[in-house]
Amino acid sequence: MSDATEQDDVVISDVHWWDLAEIADNDSRVFGATAWTVHYYWAVMAQPGTVMLMARTASAGQRSSDSAGELAGWIVMSVGGSEGDVMTIATTAAARGHGIGRSLLTSGIGWARQQGAHVVHLEVDEHNESALGLYRTFGFAEWGRRPDYYPGADAILMQLRP
Protein backbone atom coordinates (compact mmCIF):
# COMPACT_ATOMS: atom_id res chain seq x y z
CA MET A 1 0.00 0.00 0.00
CA SER A 2 1.52 3.33 -0.94
CA ASP A 3 -1.29 5.87 -0.92
CA ALA A 4 -2.88 7.12 2.27
CA THR A 5 -6.52 6.15 2.71
CA GLU A 6 -8.78 8.62 4.51
CA GLN A 7 -11.81 7.45 6.45
CA ASP A 8 -13.60 10.24 8.31
CA ASP A 9 -10.85 11.92 10.30
CA VAL A 10 -8.46 8.96 10.28
CA VAL A 11 -5.73 8.40 7.70
CA ILE A 12 -4.35 4.90 7.08
CA SER A 13 -0.94 4.82 5.46
CA ASP A 14 2.31 2.90 5.27
CA VAL A 15 4.55 2.98 8.32
CA HIS A 16 7.94 4.57 7.63
CA TRP A 17 11.12 3.84 9.53
CA TRP A 18 10.79 7.13 11.37
CA ASP A 19 7.42 5.99 12.81
CA LEU A 20 8.84 2.82 14.38
CA ALA A 21 10.01 4.28 17.72
CA GLU A 22 6.59 5.82 18.33
CA ILE A 23 4.82 2.60 17.36
CA ALA A 24 7.08 0.48 19.58
CA ASP A 25 6.48 2.88 22.45
CA ASN A 26 2.71 2.51 22.03
CA ASP A 27 3.09 -1.24 21.51
CA SER A 28 4.65 -1.55 24.96
CA ARG A 29 1.70 0.34 26.45
CA VAL A 30 -0.75 -2.05 24.77
CA PHE A 31 1.07 -5.38 25.10
CA GLY A 32 3.35 -4.83 28.13
CA ALA A 33 5.95 -7.57 28.57
CA THR A 34 5.05 -9.24 25.27
CA ALA A 35 5.38 -6.05 23.19
CA TRP A 36 7.64 -5.97 20.16
CA THR A 37 10.81 -3.94 20.68
CA VAL A 38 11.77 -1.22 18.23
CA HIS A 39 14.60 -3.51 17.06
CA TYR A 40 12.10 -6.24 16.31
CA TYR A 41 9.94 -3.76 14.36
CA TRP A 42 13.00 -2.81 12.31
CA ALA A 43 13.73 -6.47 11.60
CA VAL A 44 10.14 -7.18 10.54
CA MET A 45 10.07 -4.09 8.33
CA ALA A 46 13.16 -5.38 6.54
CA GLN A 47 11.54 -8.74 5.78
CA PRO A 48 10.19 -9.16 2.27
CA GLY A 49 6.48 -9.97 2.13
CA THR A 50 5.45 -7.80 5.06
CA VAL A 51 3.51 -4.59 5.31
CA MET A 52 3.05 -2.21 8.23
CA LEU A 53 0.12 0.18 8.15
CA MET A 54 -0.79 2.84 10.68
CA ALA A 55 -3.84 4.94 11.45
CA ARG A 56 -3.44 8.53 12.47
CA THR A 57 -6.12 11.02 13.38
CA ALA A 58 -6.04 13.91 10.95
CA SER A 59 -7.22 17.45 11.33
CA ALA A 60 -8.20 19.26 8.13
CA GLY A 61 -4.80 20.91 7.87
CA GLN A 62 -2.92 17.64 8.29
CA ARG A 63 -4.57 15.53 5.63
CA SER A 64 -1.79 15.92 3.07
CA SER A 65 0.88 14.46 5.37
CA ASP A 66 0.61 10.79 6.25
CA SER A 67 2.90 11.07 9.27
CA ALA A 68 0.98 13.99 10.80
CA GLY A 69 -1.66 13.50 13.45
CA GLU A 70 -1.85 11.36 16.52
CA LEU A 71 -1.10 7.65 16.25
CA ALA A 72 -4.34 5.70 16.69
CA GLY A 73 -3.39 2.18 15.62
CA TRP A 74 -1.20 -0.09 13.51
CA ILE A 75 -1.23 -3.49 11.84
CA VAL A 76 1.54 -5.75 10.55
CA MET A 77 0.70 -8.35 7.90
CA SER A 78 2.81 -10.87 6.05
CA VAL A 79 2.22 -13.00 2.97
CA GLY A 80 4.14 -16.05 1.85
CA GLY A 81 2.83 -17.82 -1.22
CA SER A 82 -0.95 -17.99 -0.95
CA GLU A 83 -0.99 -17.62 2.85
CA GLY A 84 -1.32 -14.38 4.76
CA ASP A 85 -0.85 -13.71 8.45
CA VAL A 86 -1.99 -10.97 10.80
CA MET A 87 1.25 -10.59 12.76
CA THR A 88 -0.05 -7.90 15.07
CA ILE A 89 -2.82 -5.33 15.28
CA ALA A 90 -3.61 -2.75 17.94
CA THR A 91 -5.30 0.54 18.50
CA THR A 92 -4.30 2.95 21.25
CA ALA A 93 -6.53 2.87 24.33
CA ALA A 94 -7.88 6.34 23.52
CA ALA A 95 -8.81 5.38 19.95
CA ARG A 96 -10.75 2.18 20.61
CA GLY A 97 -14.36 1.64 19.68
CA HIS A 98 -14.33 4.01 16.71
CA GLY A 99 -13.89 1.56 13.88
CA ILE A 100 -10.13 2.03 13.54
CA GLY A 101 -9.29 -1.62 14.20
CA ARG A 102 -11.83 -2.56 11.54
CA SER A 103 -10.31 -0.10 9.06
CA LEU A 104 -6.78 -1.36 9.69
CA LEU A 105 -7.82 -4.99 9.29
CA THR A 106 -9.77 -4.18 6.12
CA SER A 107 -6.67 -2.53 4.66
CA GLY A 108 -4.39 -5.34 5.82
CA ILE A 109 -6.58 -8.08 4.36
CA GLY A 110 -6.92 -6.08 1.14
CA TRP A 111 -3.13 -5.88 0.88
CA ALA A 112 -2.80 -9.62 1.54
CA ARG A 113 -5.30 -10.39 -1.23
CA GLN A 114 -3.38 -8.18 -3.62
CA GLN A 115 -0.23 -10.16 -2.77
CA GLY A 116 -2.01 -13.37 -3.70
CA ALA A 117 -3.17 -14.65 -0.31
CA HIS A 118 -6.08 -17.06 -0.51
CA VAL A 119 -6.21 -17.53 3.23
CA VAL A 120 -5.31 -15.26 6.14
CA HIS A 121 -4.27 -16.75 9.50
CA LEU A 122 -4.00 -15.30 12.98
CA GLU A 123 -3.80 -16.40 16.58
CA VAL A 124 -5.48 -14.76 19.51
CA ASP A 125 -5.71 -15.21 23.28
CA GLU A 126 -8.91 -17.09 24.08
CA HIS A 127 -9.84 -14.39 26.63
CA ASN A 128 -9.31 -11.42 24.28
CA GLU A 129 -12.97 -10.61 23.70
CA SER A 130 -12.40 -7.38 21.77
CA ALA A 131 -10.03 -9.01 19.28
CA LEU A 132 -12.22 -12.11 18.97
CA GLY A 133 -15.20 -9.84 18.34
CA LEU A 134 -13.29 -7.94 15.66
CA TYR A 135 -12.09 -11.10 13.90
CA ARG A 136 -15.49 -12.78 13.97
CA THR A 137 -17.13 -9.80 12.28
CA PHE A 138 -14.72 -10.34 9.38
CA GLY A 139 -15.66 -14.01 9.16
CA PHE A 140 -12.48 -15.43 10.71
CA ALA A 141 -13.28 -18.96 11.94
CA GLU A 142 -11.53 -21.01 14.61
CA TRP A 143 -9.74 -24.08 13.25
CA GLY A 144 -7.51 -25.04 16.16
CA ARG A 145 -5.95 -24.19 19.49
CA ARG A 146 -2.49 -24.05 21.04
CA PRO A 147 -2.99 -25.02 24.68
CA ASP A 148 -1.31 -22.67 27.20
CA TYR A 149 0.35 -20.67 24.43
CA TYR A 150 -0.18 -17.51 26.49
CA PRO A 151 0.26 -17.37 30.30
CA GLY A 152 -2.88 -19.07 31.58
CA ALA A 153 -4.63 -19.02 28.23
CA ASP A 154 -4.88 -20.98 25.00
CA ALA A 155 -4.23 -19.41 21.63
CA ILE A 156 -7.18 -19.70 19.30
CA LEU A 157 -6.04 -20.25 15.70
CA MET A 158 -8.33 -18.54 13.20
CA GLN A 159 -8.42 -18.27 9.45
CA LEU A 160 -10.29 -16.34 6.80
CA ARG A 161 -10.63 -17.12 3.12
CA PRO A 162 -11.20 -13.63 1.78
Ligand SMILES: CC(C)(COP(=O)(O)OP(=O)(O)OC[C@H]1O[C@@H](n2cnc3c(N)ncnc32)[C@H](O)[C@@H]1OP(=O)(O)O)[C@@H](O)C(=O)NCCC(=O)NCCS
Ligand atom coordinates in the same frame (compact mmCIF):
# COMPACT_ATOMS: atom_id res chain seq x y z
C1 LIG B 1 -8.76 -5.55 19.21
C2 LIG B 1 -8.62 -4.06 18.87
C3 LIG B 1 -7.52 -3.89 17.82
C4 LIG B 1 -9.96 -3.55 18.31
O1 LIG B 1 -9.75 -2.21 17.87
P1 LIG B 1 -10.93 -1.11 17.86
O2 LIG B 1 -10.42 0.04 17.07
O3 LIG B 1 -11.40 -0.84 19.24
O4 LIG B 1 -12.08 -1.92 17.08
P2 LIG B 1 -13.27 -1.30 16.24
O5 LIG B 1 -13.79 -0.07 16.91
O6 LIG B 1 -12.86 -1.18 14.82
O7 LIG B 1 -14.38 -2.44 16.39
C5 LIG B 1 -14.62 -3.33 15.33
C6 LIG B 1 -15.37 -4.52 15.87
O8 LIG B 1 -14.57 -5.24 16.81
C7 LIG B 1 -15.42 -5.79 17.82
N1 LIG B 1 -15.06 -5.21 19.11
C8 LIG B 1 -14.32 -4.10 19.36
N2 LIG B 1 -14.19 -3.90 20.68
C9 LIG B 1 -14.86 -4.91 21.27
C10 LIG B 1 -15.10 -5.28 22.63
N3 LIG B 1 -14.60 -4.55 23.65
N4 LIG B 1 -15.83 -6.40 22.88
C11 LIG B 1 -16.30 -7.16 21.89
N5 LIG B 1 -16.13 -6.86 20.56
C12 LIG B 1 -15.41 -5.75 20.28
C13 LIG B 1 -16.83 -5.42 17.47
O9 LIG B 1 -17.36 -6.46 16.66
C14 LIG B 1 -16.63 -4.17 16.64
O10 LIG B 1 -17.68 -3.95 15.75
P3 LIG B 1 -18.90 -2.97 16.19
O11 LIG B 1 -18.28 -1.68 16.57
O12 LIG B 1 -19.72 -2.90 14.97
O13 LIG B 1 -19.56 -3.66 17.35
C15 LIG B 1 -8.29 -3.23 20.15
O14 LIG B 1 -9.24 -3.54 21.16
C16 LIG B 1 -6.90 -3.45 20.71
O15 LIG B 1 -5.95 -2.82 20.26
N6 LIG B 1 -6.76 -4.34 21.71
C17 LIG B 1 -5.45 -4.56 22.35
C18 LIG B 1 -4.46 -5.21 21.42
C19 LIG B 1 -4.96 -6.56 20.95
O16 LIG B 1 -5.54 -7.31 21.70
N7 LIG B 1 -4.69 -6.85 19.65
C20 LIG B 1 -5.08 -8.10 19.05
C21 LIG B 1 -4.06 -9.16 19.36
S1 LIG B 1 -4.56 -10.74 18.67
